[in-house]
Amino acid sequence: MALKQEDDETAAEQLSRETGRPVEEFEPDFDEEPIPDASEQTWESTDEA
DSSP: OHHHHHHHHHHHHHHHHHHOOOGGGTSGGGGTSOOOOHHHHHHHHHHHO
16 A cells, blocks of 8 residues: 555656646645635735735
8 A cells, every 4th residue: 555655646746747736736635634726826916916
């Protein structure tokens, strides 16, 4: 099972590099703590402007 976990981590890292998004988004752990979406940050920036 450890090998599978390592494989998933590598896939997450690869996706992170390809998409430029944080690895946490692709790791199973991110389900516990929802990562703020880019759209969520947009309203904050627009509110300031």
